[in-house]
Structure formats: C-alpha cells, structure tokens
Amino acid sequence: MTSTTSPPAVERAAGEPDRRPARSRRKRPALPYLLLLPALLFELLIHIVPMFVGIGMSLLHLTQFFIRNWSAAPGAGLSNYRLAVDFHAPVGAALLRSFWTTVKFTVLSVGLSCLFGMAAAVLMQGSFRGRGLLRTLFLVPYALPLYAAVITWAFMLQRDNGLVNHLLGDDLHVVGTNTHAPFWLIGGNSFVSLVAVSVWRSWPFAFLILMAGLQNIPADLYEASALDGASWWRQLRSVTLPMLRPVNQVLVLVLFLWTFNDFNTPYVLFGKSAPLQADLISIHIYQSSFVTWNFGSGSAMSVLLLLFLLLVTAVYLVSTGRRRSDV
Amino acid sequence: MRIRKITPGVVLALLAASAAGCGSSGKAGQATSQTLTYWASNQGTSLDNDRQVLQPELDKFTRQTGIKVKLQVIGWPDLLNRILAATTSGQGPDVLNIGNTWSASLQSTGALLPFDDATLAKIGGKGRFLGPSLAATGAAGKAPAGVPLYGQAYALYYNKKMFAAAGIDHPPATWPELVADGKKLTHGGQWGLTLQAGQVTENAHHAAILGAQQGAQLFDSAGKPHLSSPQEVAAIKQYVDLMAVDKIVNPSDAEYTDTSTSLKDVATGKAAMFMNQASQGSFKLVGMKLDDLGVTPIPFPAPVPAGGRHVNSFVAGINLSVFKNTKNRDAALKFVKFMDSADEQKILNKTYGSLPVVSDAYSDPAFQTPATKVFQQVLATSAEPLPEVPQESQFETLVGGAMKTMFADAANGKPITDEYVRAKLDQVDQQLAASG
C-alpha cells in the first residue's frame, strides 16, 4: 500500500542518494525518453493526432457533399457546437437526453458491478469447497468475446422466443405471457436489459480486481481486530472496506470510463438504431455522424463528450485525493 | 534533447494529418490495368452463397474479355460504411453495388461516375432499361450515378390456406378491406398481418409508399423536408395503427428486424399477410409451399384521398455504379455492360428472385409466372422512387427510427395520436434541416 503515497524512487533519490544509478542517469540523459518513444509515437499516431484532426473536423461544415474533398468544406465556426448545445432544438435536446441516459446507465452499471464484485470477493475470502470452481466460473463472462456474449443476451431477451420471458412468465409467473409478455429489446425495458448485459460483462472484472485487493490486506490487521472482539460485520467495515478504498477508487474510475464510452455493447444488442430509452451517447454520436454522414456535427458532440470526461476524471481524482504522485 | 528525440515522430504524424486534409487525392483500387475490384451486396442466402452465385459469372466475363474481376461481397450492415470510407479516402473498388435508394445521397458526394448519355451509350443505351428503375439512379436532371442491376418492388404476400380457412375468397385491394380481412384472420395466436416494425429502412419504405397514397410530398422542389405534413402524418399513423388500433399485427413485430422472422410467420400460419419485396425463393427456404402463397399489389386507400397518388410500391432494387476514381474506366464499363446484358440479367435475377431491369430479359419463362408478373406490373406502372434528394439516407434513418419508436410505444400499449405522430415527424424535419 505504501508505494501509492511514497514512491520508492523519489524517497530514495532524496533520502539516500545512490551514486551508481545517478551516474548512469547522468551518462544517458536521453534514455528515459528513448524508452518512452515507442509508446509516444503510437499514441500520437492513433490517438492524439487523430483527435486534433477530429477537433478540426468539428469546426467544419463537413457533410456528405464535402467528405470527398475536405479542403472544400466550408468553415462552420462554432455552429456545430451551438447546434449540439441548443437544448431547445431537437438536435440538442436529443443529445442532452442521450447524455442523461448514459449518466444513468453508467451509474447503475458501475455501481452494480462494484457491488456484485465486492460481494463475491468478500464472501469468497474464506476457503470453502468449490471456491476455485466458482472463481473460475465468475471470470468466464470477462473472457468471452464481446460479440458472442452480447448476441447471446439479445437472443435471450427476445419477446416471443427468449429465455427471459420464458423464465419470468412461464416458469415464475411474475410477468405476463403471450400477448401480455413484456418487451426487453424495445421500449422502457431496453434500458434495464442494457444495464443487465453491461453488469454481466463487467462485474467479473470488478471481482477480479477486488479479489486481488483483498489478498493485499495483511492478515495481522484481521487478527488484531479479532483480538479486540470485533464481529465479522465490524471487521468488514473497519478493516476490509477502508483497506480496499484505494483499489475501489481506481476500479470505479476505470469502469466509469469504459462504461461511459461503451459503444460495442449497445451496438451489438440493439443494432444501429438503439431504442430511445437506451440511446447511449456513443451510439447517438455514431448515428449523428456515420449514419447521417454529418461528421462536423458528430465531431463537435464527441469533443463535448471528451471535455466532460476529462472534467469528471479530474474532479474525481482531486476529490478522492488519489494522486499517484509518480504517475 | 527531449525535443530532438520526439521530433521525427511529431513530424511524421503531422505530415500524415495534413495529408489527411486532402483525402480525395487517392487512387482507386490497387488494381493493375486489367483487374477490376467489384463490391457486391448481399443478395443471396449468405455472403458465401453470393460468392458461389457470382464467381461463375465473373469467370465468364474474364473468358470473354480477358479482364479479371476481384470479388468482395459485403454485408448490408457494412456496405454503407465501406462506401463512405471509400468516398472519403478515394480508395475504393472499381465497380460496386449500391442500394438504389442511396443514389441521390451518393451522387451528391461526387464519388460515383456520372452515367451521362455518352457513357450510357457504351453499355447499350438508356432505352433498354425499365423506366422506373432507371429513374431511381439519382436526382432528376442530373446524370445517373449508376445503372439498375436488380429490380425489386413491394407487393402483399398472403397465405391462401389461412384466407380459405377464414372464408375470404379474394385478397384485399383497399386498406379498409385489408383491415377487415385482417380482423377475421386474427385469433388465438394467429395474426392478420406481419410487419418488420423494428426495421428502420423497412419502416421508411412504407412511410414513403403510404405517404404517396395520401398525397404527401416528403421534400419540396428545393429539397426542404416536409415530413410533418398532414398527409404524411395520416400515412404513418395509418401504418402504426395496424398494430395500435386495428390490432391485426402482433405487438411482438415491433421487435422484428429481419425478414426471415416475418417470412416464417406466414409460412407457419402465425400471420396471414406480409408486405415484402419479391421473395419467393426465401419463402421456399423457410418451408412455405409456394402453391399456398398468393401475391397481390399493396392495397390502396378507399376512398382515395385528395391528391393521393396511384402508388403501391417504391422502386426498389440494386444499382451498379462505377467509382469515379477508377483507373480502369473502360474495363469497368465493359463489366457493367456484361452484368446488364440480357443473359446475365436472366441468370442473376432468376437466382436471386429479383426482377430484370432490362426489358429484353423478360422473355425468359422464369419471369412469366403469375407471382413475378404482379411484381413486374407494380414496378412498371405504380412504383415511385423514394425521394431523390441528397439527404435520402438521413431521411430513411430518421423516419424509420421514429417509426420504430412509435411501434415500440404502440406495442407497450401507449396510445398513438395524431399529435404524437406529428411531434415525432416535426423533430425529424428539424433534424433533417439541421444536417442539410
């Protein structure tokens, strides 16, 4: 745990100057940059330069008439942005609605994934028969290729022939059957379906990380609190959860970014046109650019999304005080 | 030091980026002079099936002309994106299939070779083609962005056995008749009609067909969208009401996104009618006995609304286009000529169950069956192209999507009012206007 707050390298460099590495560093001042170079080059090529091009696109009136020859596309100034944030007009209103849908979706999906992961990790802390098998089983959804997993869900969620209605209607009688059967891929329930699929896919990851985190908690902490007569419940609250806090903070951030930007899950589950109630922002922007060939407007929306994510991440990092000062 | 180390990478990346600014400088295909790249759309039962159907014909072409053809069959979910990529980059095939409804949209990008009269003359002239199919090759007054390849039209398929069992002796000719028949046919797990109500493009097609019957003009002559006109509102409401009010469509159909589900419903007696493009072959594949399958044109309104047009299909089908950047223009045109020759038209349309687009191919007995004649008749006399405007693909996406939502609401028991439909279409109008 300590390296989070006190990076060994810094400590050593300050406290106990070691001549050998210092010399080698002086001899090769370029070395750290050389080591970073490949990573930097690829990030520039795939992420950073295209992103700047994308920002440039957002300032153009880049519709189907000009995609063949960008240099002819008239400048749009900030009009693409104005259109996107004019929440009284349909384009802006739709974007805003999609944004709130995504926020709701992300909060639910990340929350449930962490909850499930935490529950499973904590409950599987002690050893019991079948623990190894369960652990293996729980990791399978994470290892399954996304398309295979999500298309299976789409198959299960069909109204007439799907397992979900068969189970809930015919077997458990909690929903109607035949003409009264609920829909899961269209209408309001599609949001529920999307959350369920997303949680199914990501909770094993939370489980994995938290399980690793639990193994890092020194056993003597538990022993000490057991000596104090702490109950299991109290131990959970006073030892386990606080010790897992740093892990949880990273986990939530990582899951947040994945889930918020998730394109693949809704795309495979619903196809190119998601139901209104499950119209996530990534799909919405895809619709606004790739399907309608209006890349200026789509790029402007993406840039806004990026700004939002940067802001949230920064606020999150500052407010949780998680500053890996070394990274 | 740091700067120097990073510089080459930055320079390279910036070079790439600035080059990206003029994406049209590209070359089409990497083909040598006598090899064409051809992107075919998915017409058969699978992409592989398409390859098996097309390859012998391409070989024939190579034997005749010495020109090789490299075939890529591209599924529908991918095709428009691939064309978009090709357009943006200038790196595309030499010849490609496009959905004919995309003609005006793709024409407006300037990526496709215009088939002016001189070019058309090289492939046998305008006169050979069916008029309606040829009209669906681009905006009026502009040189076509391609030529027709496979012809299609909508008609109403019905299950004769189910009709007989319900005591109905002839198929409906008007919408009130269809609804009345549908009600007779709807009982106990069986429905009068099946719709692909979750399918965006199918919905958009019916919005156009029913709209024309009501007299709607979806775009004015300046290309401005008018989807929230009273006529179009009436048309779309009428269509959604088949499920919402008339209740002759299974609410489950709001989830239907592929044709096969509806075909099967008709084949297995779950639904009695289905409006679809010519698809006897697919019906046969899902186990429908063709003797039990009837075909009749899509009904008309009765009484006919003021300004209503005598339309019961749009001009559907696939066009063949040449990528403007091709370095093999002559070879590409030879290939187009080959694909539109009477012989190939017979072979290919017979295999795919579509309609020839050249009149000289119809002599073949395969196209003289009663079913095919219905489609032929519709295509030749009462089919109207979808709006030939650059925003056609946006139109399909937005209207079809809005209708999908309406069906989802209808299926979940929400009332579908005129106001509700108008509000949705108003939104589509504004979105179309904003993107134009």
Added chain:
Amino acid sequence: MSEPRWLRSVRWIVLGLLTIFTLTPLYVMVSSALKPLDEVQGAFHWVPTTLTLRPFVDIWKTIPLGRYFLNSLVVSASATVLSVTIAIFAAYSISRFRFPGRRVFSVTVLSTQMFPGILFLLPLFLIFVNIGEATGVQLYGSRLGLTITYLTFSLPFSIWMLAGYFDSIPRELDEAAQVDGNGPVGALLRVVVPAAMPGIVAVAIYAFMTAWGEVLFASVLTNDSTRTLSIGLQEYSTQTDVYWNQVMAAALVVSTPIVIGFLLLQRYLVAGLTAGAVK
C-alpha cells in the same frame, strides 16, 4: 477471520444468485448450439428436444469462420506482444527515472483512455489511407493497421499498471544487476522483467481481451480478407435467415480456446494485479 453462522447462508444465497446470473447465458449458448435451426427459432425450452452437432459442421460453411478466427488471433496476439513490450519500456522509464516531461507524458497517455472512439475513428482511417499512399505501407484494411490501433487501446492502462508493479520491485535488484556490468536496459530485461512476470502476464491478458472484443474500429478498418471475428460473426445473420444455432456454436468454438487460456493464466492475473495497479 471469524465467521458468524449467518454468513454461511448469506454466502450461499449471494453466490448462488451470482452463479445463476453468470451461468444462464452460458447455458443458453451451449444448449442453443446443439439445437436444430427450427427449434432455436421457436419458443425457448430449457431442454432441447432434438440434439444435433450439425451447427458445429455448418458454421465453417456459412461463413469463412476459420479465416476470421485466424485474423482475430493474429491481430490480437501481435497487438498484445507489441503493447506489452512497449509498455514495459515506458513503465520502466516512468518507474525508475525522474526527468522533465514525465508527468506530462503520464497524464497525456492516461487521458487517451478517455477519447471517445467515435471522435478519432474517421481521422485515423484517413491517416492510414494517406500513409498508405505516401509510403506504400498499407495500414487500412490490413492486419498491421488494426494491430497498431489495438495496441494503443491497451497501452495507457498497461503502462500505468506496470509502472505500479515496477515500483514494488526493490531498486536494489536492478542496481545489483548494473553492478554486474549491465546497462539500465540490461537490468530491465534480466532482472526487472522476470521479477515482474505476474504483472506482465496480467497486462498481456488485458491487452488481448481488449483487442479480441473490439467491434467499432474493426468494422471500418478491415476488409473481406482481414475481417475479424467480432465483425465476421455478424454474418450468420443474413438477408434470409438468422442462424442462431450457428451463431451460438461459432461463439462457443471461438471462445473456448480463449476462455481456457484465460482460466489457465488467471492465477497470474490475480497475482499480477495484487502486486501491481491495485496497490
């Protein structure tokens, strides 16, 4: 840890529910793959009435599944090897050196994790095309292009995790190696990398899974001959039919080796994560 009695029942209930949640789709996948097409298309039944292995034969004929599988495997594996290698060097630099720009680099690379794919997909595509025209190196439509795209997707997280892991390896180890006449890179390769193996395997698994499931970029950057599974599997849904049983059978066939590999390596994953990022 002391366990109260009630915990046993809670454990079995919670874990039981999670097991059902996890298992159900897997069961559907397996049972549907063993059903004939008309049964899959009909109402769902828990127990198949007819068992058939036919879908496992047909999957290879309906689409070129073998080629897609190979493409996915080559792309994902190369992206993994490259990503891990690059991440090792970058993480070592961040973990062991203090230099101007270090923080900027870290923050920049990490923030690329936030870029919406949709924002840079089209520009990236154009850059690939233009590089192809300028240099003759075909990135668009090639496995190479997809490989370098995917490697960057896992790079930020990999660098970050490995830097954390390297921090936990005592510096005395690489200093000792340097006394033995190795340069810093030699020390990295001979001492740090072997000591960090669990972390490296964990990162490799992550990189592989990231590449293996990607849909959006694969749909634009591949062509017929380089198409990967995540796109290719969609072809079981054709104009005339959706071959659900074949989709499931194919999903099963292509997932099995990956799942087995993953499960075999999972102990490294846990060990790697334990010592690495989650500290």
